[in-house]
Amino acid sequence: MGTFKIEGGHQLKGKIQPQGAKNEALQILCAVLLTAEEVKIDNIPDIIDVNKLIALLEKLGVKVNQLGKGSYIFKADELNLAYLESAEFKEDGKGLRGSIMIVGPLLARFGKGYIPKPGGDKIGRRRLDTHFEGFINLGAKFRYNKEELFYGVEADKLKGTYMLLDEASVTGTANIVMAAVLAEGTTTIYNAACEPYLQQLCKMLNRMGAKISGVGSNLLTIEGVDELGGTEHRMLPDMIEIGSWIGLAAMTKSELTITNVSWDDLGVIPSVFRKIGITVERRGDDIYIPAHKDGYEVQNYIDGSILTIADAPWPGFTPDLLSIILVVLTQARGAAIVHQKMFESRLFFVDKLIDMGAKIILCDPHRATVIGHDFKSKLKATTMTSPDIRAGVSLLIAALSAKGTSTIHNIEQIDRGYENIDERLRAIGAKIERLEGN
């Protein structure tokens, strides 16, 4: 288990470039399974989850050729489908959430897709019903081995149909879209997730020869085609990283420029940070955050009632940034409620922040009220363990703003999604050290 040692209380300064998007990469990498031709992908982040998925694709027979940092060519012309029934796959497939998205492409192109119950953050129930109901709608036979927690779908030929998803699941929509592009006839998906990474996937599939319309809306229409060809694709910057750096700048009163953020794909993210008093300035395609020398003040609603920041499917606010918002609120002027509607175990890390001196009331597993200190009292350094990727980064931000030296264990959770985070933070002045193998 790796550890970070962090000396808090230092102001940071400079520029930081967000990595390629983790959650886009996981979708896009699975899509290479849809064609026998070469697919070139750029801006792939070098993070644990993505590297695990690339290793899994390689074991499945995909030819992987790394051209340079973040740049790869994939060719899925001769697959080793026997791997899907191996004991090794049952282990590998569990290692991350994103592996679930190999099922749709495999089902569509080879008539069968298997997956063990996938991993990912332990942040509450993470059901897969939407994925499998979608495949069943397309005509697949479904089986689930309860002892082995192993899912399987099979079909000779998928058939397009209309479906109304029971929830706008991100990976669920991606999976169903990847199955439907090679189905016979037209598939219509209503209540589809429509966040930018899914739009990126649809655009890439269209470049490969798919016929998807409605991209960016929650109503997708997909005319099935017989086969797809190769393409080139570049990953967007990671919007969750961008939000993390906005929070980091505010909490450490630092002047930071976050470069090449693809501003138009950030949705409500900048405005939510503005609601809690942070100045987020657009400079071309960069975000400039001035040093908040006098702190930041939470806005109330027009009628004076207390602000609630809640997550919702896109274009609502992403649940992955609520942990960051929560930690930033601990030093705001004013109070707000954080309402994590999607995941029921994602707010439990607040006990660590309370230990550090933050004023937080966990009202129930989904809601926390935060009363900011307005920097009149600093958080105190402590020793903590990163429970999940975003809580991990939130604790890291808390540690960087705190008085004294903190220790964060289980930093593999952070490395799952943030590339080389300690080196990049040191480059802007953070005092952070990685202690290996503790």
Ligand SMILES: CC(=O)N[C@H]1[C@@H](OP(=O)(O)OP(=O)(O)OC[C@H]2O[C@@H](n3ccc(=O)[nH]c3=O)[C@H](O)[C@@H]2O)O[C@H](CO)[C@@H](O)[C@@H]1O
């Ligand atoms: C690898 C990947 O891309 N992971 C992301 C993906 O996970 P993932 O695709 O697994 O998440 P889903 O979109 O399926 O939903 C996440 C959770 O929210 C609930 N839910 C979802 C939709 C809805 O309308 N109402 C609702 O309550 C689901 O029941 C589920 O428990 O999307 C999540 C939601 O943005 C993000 O937190 C994850 O980082």
Ligand SMILES: C=C(OP(=O)(O)O)C(=O)O
């Ligand atoms: C919850 C997340 O990831 P995953 O779905 O891979 O667990 C996340 O990226 O915040």
